[in-house]
Amino acid sequence: MNDRLPVVIVGGGLAGALAAVRMAQRRPDLPLLLIEAGAAIGGNHTWSFFDSDVPAPARDLIAALNPVRWPRHSVRFQALARDFDAPYNAFRAEALDRLVRATLTPQQLRFNTPVERLEADGVVLAGGERIAARAVIDARGPQGAVPALELGWQKFVGIEFAASVPDPQRAMVMDATMPQIDGYRFVYVLPLAADRVLVEDTYYADGPALDVEIVSERVRTLAAERGIAGAELRRESGVLPILIGGDPQAFWPAGDPVARLGLAGGFFHATTGYSLRLALLLAEELSTLPGRLEGPQLAAWSRQRFLWHWHDMGFFRMLNRMLFRAAAPDQRHRIFAHFYRLGEDRIARFYAGEPTLGDKLRILSGKPPVGIAAALKALIRR
Ligand SMILES: Cc1cc2nc3c(=O)[nH]c(=O)nc-3n(C[C@H](O)[C@H](O)[C@H](O)COP(=O)(O)OP(=O)(O)OC[C@H]3O[C@@H](n4cnc5c(N)ncnc54)[C@H](O)[C@@H]3O)c2cc1C
Structure with missing residues (x-):
């Protein structure tokens, strides 16, 4: 093995970016390359989490993302209202982008570079260029419907309004006091700043189809009902897999020579569809693995890790x-x-x-x- 060949991470989303940051910090001895199809790290996401979602060794990594923090959060149902004195937090993709650019060298980063093929010892870019690697990690994110997995869907559209709410210190993480359509439906209200509020309409549905325009209209109605009115600053949407069953061996066959992280590797919470905690945990574990992190070692480690996760879920x-x-x-x-x-x-x-x-x-x-x-x-x- 040529010692100068890099570990190549394909996909600068949540999992790939966090792993790359930790690798750059903890394994400066190993060449590293993070390849992202888009022009920036992280896409168009607001990631939220409870303090208890953050593994202790990853606290500094989260602090470096400078999240918005609410001291309290609430839930509402027809027959139950609960307020918790436990904090809730969120950070935007831009913060992840800044952290990656501040930690990796420009030579360790390639943007606007879709990878066409992932192989045991290299990747082939859309333009035909081949980059040889000591190990390849697939962190290309969600794959949509996967035949090996039986899935439900959590889908949502969020709009950020230039508006304020009466209690900006409180995140509403689940308010289901509304007509239930297309499965379990709730609204999520995050006052991201004194003058910015994210309102998200969410569904636990049987199918992945999401009409972003129709649901955006519902978000506006939900916002207006809650006294939130103002210019629309941005919008995000998602269709996340919820795992009901399936065949882990078919999803990730033994002997697959490419390691995986993030949703590409099935590393998400089966019920919430969220993956931040696992992305943090795996970034920690990867960056503290012993040895020179060569392809077969990484592929075997990540598959074994997936099988444990499958068991845990x-x-x-x-x-x-x-x-x-x-x-x-x-x-x-x-x-x-x-x-x-x-x-x-x-x-x-x-x-x-x-x-x-x-x-x-x-x-x-x-x-x-x-x-x-x-x-x-x-x-x-x-
Ligand atoms: C809008 C939204 C909000 C979410 N909010 C939360 C949350 O609050 N908390 C939480 O835990 N989870 C949340 N999730 C769920 C989950 O954590 C995210 O989807 C998370 O981004 C998944 O991480 P990932 O790295 O697997 O994939 P992604 O973050 O989607 O990253 C994949 C990356 O790979 C790149 N890519 C894809 N194909 C190629 C290719 N061929 N070549 C090069 N690059 C490629 C993509 O451009 C992308 O940047 C949210 C999801 C969405 C969509």
Whole structure:
């Protein structure tokens, strides 16, 4: 192996960028190249998280992104309103872009460079150029519907308004007191600054189709109902996979010579579709692996890591089967309302994807929010 060949990360989104930053900081001995199809890092995203989503070793990385922080957050359902004194945070893609450019050298970054083919020992760019690599990491993000996986969808459109809200210290993370259409529906309200508010209309739906214009109109209505009016500053939308079941071996066959990170590697929370915590964890783990990080080592590590993650997500896939297969779409809100009766610590561990056995039993206890027969049918059908 030529020692000057780089580890090539394809995709400067959340996972690829965080991994590249950590590699540049912790493994300056290893050549590194981050290749991004777009003109900037991170695309058009606002990423949000609870403090408990951030693994302790990654706190400095998050601090470097200078997130907006709300001391409190709330949820609202028809029959339940809860306010939590626990903080919520968010950062924009621009912050990730700045961090990457401040940490990597210009020689370690290529923008506007779509990769056409990923191979064990190199990548082929859209223009035909080939770059040889010691290892290749696929961090190209979501792949849409994947035959090996049974998926539901979390989809949303958010609009940022030049407006203010009465309590800018509070993030509304889930307000489901609205007509339920296309599955479980809620609105998310983040006062990003004294004069900017992000309002997002979200659906847990059976299909991935999202009409951004129609949902944008609904966002405007939701905003107006909440007294939020002002010029529209920007818009973002997403269609995130929610994992119900599938075949991990078919999704990621043994012997695949290319390592993966982020959504390309199935590294997302099966129920929330979120991936920040896993992206932080894997950036930490990758940058502290021993050795020269050659292709076969990285590919085997990342696949093994995926299989562990798949195992860890078993409980969430089971919940998702209840959510998507046992509950009628307009009744899905009852499952979330039931969940939000739990204690704060249990809720935090759920979002972090690390519930204890006690948490799991508690989540499944009490009067079930869906009919027993339908729930059993959904659980048996794999
Ligand atoms: C609008 C939005 C908001 C979200 N909010 C949250 C949140 O608050 N918290 C959370 O945890 N999760 C959130 N998610 C879910 C998830 O965390 C994000 O989708 C996250 O960006 C996924 O990270 P990733 O690195 O796998 O993919 P991406 O961030 O999508 O990055 C993939 C990158 O690869 C590049 N790329 C693709 N193909 C090629 C190619 N052939 N060659 C070169 N480059 C290529 C793309 O341009 C892109 O930059 C959100 C998703 C969306 C869409």
